[in-house]
Amino acid sequence: MTQLNRLQLQHFRNAAHIHCQLSPGLNLFVGDNAAGKTSLIEAIWLLATGRSFRTRQAQHLIQHSQTETTIFAEVCSSLHPERINRIGMQRQNGAMSLRLNGESVRSQSEIAQQIPVQLLTPESHRLLEEGPKARRQFMDWGCFYQFPEFIQYWRQHKRILKQRNHALKKRLPADQVQLWDQHLVATSEHIDQMRRNYLQALTPYLEEFCLALMPELSESVHCHYRSGWPKATEDLLQLMQQNFAKDLQLGHTQYGSHRADIRFKFGTQEAMQILSRGQQKLFVCALMLAQAKLHQQVAEEPVIMLIDDLPAELDEFHRLKLLQLLRELGIQHLVTSTALGLIPVLDKNTSKAWKIDQGALNELEI
Ligand SMILES: Nc1ncnc2c1ncn2[C@@H]1O[C@H](COP(=O)(O)OP(=O)(O)O)[C@@H](O)[C@H]1O
Ligand SMILES: [Mg+2]
Missing domain, CATH: 1.20.1050.90 (RecF/RecN/SMC, N-terminal domain)
Known part of the structure; x- marks a missing residue:
């Protein structure tokens, strides 16, 4: 099960409301410092694993002056796009609930099974x-x-x-x-x-x-x-x-x-x-x-790769190399960057880009 096709956040960190339809290849989120790029990556990681990579306290995840946050994603199988799972997480300070296709789910591992994500920060x-x-x-x-x-x-x-x-x-x-x-x-x-x-x-x-x-x-x-x-x-x-x-x-x-x-x-x-x-x-x-490659051999489905601040990670040559490898492996990737020009778009048909500003998205032409 491994392509996110829809993502929706409500009151997550500085994002009041985010709704986007993702593409199967590169999904690029471009924004200045403090625009909300890491928060977006954090939300997907949180939905998939139940953990944030920045905090242990739910109150930091919920937008200031709000009492709860929700993260929702539609995940489909890349081999069988008609097989869609709807996954939702709601967090309040001290309480959490998970839903899979409208039914309440008790264990995070059931959700993790549906969204194998990997993270590079x-x-x-x-x-x-x-x-x-x-x-x-x-x-x-x-x-x-x-x-x-x-x-x-x-x-x-x-x-x-x-x-x-x-x-x-x-x-x-x-x-x-x-x-x-x-x-x-x-x-x-x-x-x-x-x-x-x-x-x-x-x-x-x-x-x-x-x-x-x-x-x-x-x-x-x-x-x-x-x-x-x-x-x-x-x-x-x-x-x-x-x-x-x-x-x-x-x-x-x-x-x-x-x-x-x-x-x-x-x-x-x-x-x-x-x-x-x-x-x-x-x-x-x-x-x-x-x-990712071993997972693909065993599970017959690719993983989803989250890459926060790719230009801070790798130089131009290696950014290109990594993006080529991800494309060859058929891995959907969500990438953040401070500038559009720093990330090569290898295939326009399977890529999308957004400008992120104060936690709000606007789709960009690529
Ligand atoms: N719970 C919250 N409510 C509102 N704003 C928040 C909350 N937590 C963090 N922020 C703010 O969200 C902004 C975005 O942070 P971040 O996602 O790290 O940005 P980026 O990765 O684009 O630099 C920061 O200005 C931060 O202060
Ligand atoms: Mg950041």
């Missing part, structure tokens, strides 16, 4: 720079779409870990902490296997897009997956039990799939050591494109 290089959480989210995005059972293990793991950590913090007797260990080991091992398989399937695509975007690199890329427990461990349950005293002292569980990570290497060098800032951004683009 000027902060995306954090995927390499910061702690492992962003890299786990990256793997888990792929596992979620690739393995239908993934979400169930992921949720179980989260719940059990919370209980175990709670018991550790409360310094409950050992048997009340260790009661969770077997479950935690089981979910960790399931999640571990899926992440491993996912990264293995992803690597050839990552190599392909690293080569396309950074042909200057002499070594090819490798993903070194870390489980979240020492490599040589034969019995995770035993390891957890041996480390109980340390867990108690720390007040949290040291080993398990919640501590997994990926290290990206070119030859023997860490990606962060060898890549320039510009190349780090290209590497993140290659990661997104690799995920």
Whole structure:
């Protein structure tokens, strides 16, 4: 299911009301600083994932002096355009409701299943720079779409870990902490296997897009997956039990799939050591494109790509290259920029552009 054909926002950040009919290729939103470009991208990401990439507090999303915001999209299958899903989210301060084709939906994952979106923002290089959480989210995005059972293990793991950590913090007797260990080991091992398989399937695509975007690199890329427990461990349950005293002292569980990570290497060098800032951004683009292409192979539907402030991300040559790759892959993309001339329009028939000003859209001739 993966083309947005209609988007409607009501009282979202500085946008009182936005309504647009999107095109299947490039959708370009052009505006000055503070026009509302990032907000538009944020709204779609929020609808698809339930999370904003800028705030945890709903009150910041709702237009000042309003009490609620709604985001609505019509999503269609690119293979079967007659299959249309209507997806809506309404947020009040402290409350949220989701609807799919007029019916109330309880879980965000049902919505996510309908709109696989990927996001590139000027902060995306954090995927390499910061702690492992962003890299786990990256793997888990792929596992979620690739393995239908993934979400169930992921949720179980989260719940059990919370209980175990709670018991550790409360310094409950050992048997009340260790009661969770077997479950935690089981979910960790399931999640571990899926992440491993996912990264293995992803690597050839990552190599392909690293080569396309950074042909200057002499070594090819490798993903070194870390489980979240020492490599040589034969019995995770035993390891957890041996480390109980340390867990108690720390007040949290040291080993398990919640501590997994990926290290990206070119030859023997860490990606962060060898890549320039510009190349780090290209590497993140290659990661997104690799995920997108693998997703397309598995789900037989493309993803939707959101790119905030493309000129801040890439130079002219690489902007063109990225847009060409997206077009070849048949991926609908929503792109923001401060100027129209900075974004090449490769195919007028599948592209549209709007001027955005104070949260309002006006379609532009391209
Ligand atoms: N809840 C809100 N209500 C009204 N305006 C808001 C709200 N949140 C942010 N804004 C304003 O919306 C404007 C657009 O922000 P943003 O989307 O980041 O712009 P851009 O990405 O185009 O630079 C900013 O001026 C910001 O102050
Ligand atoms: Mg912005």
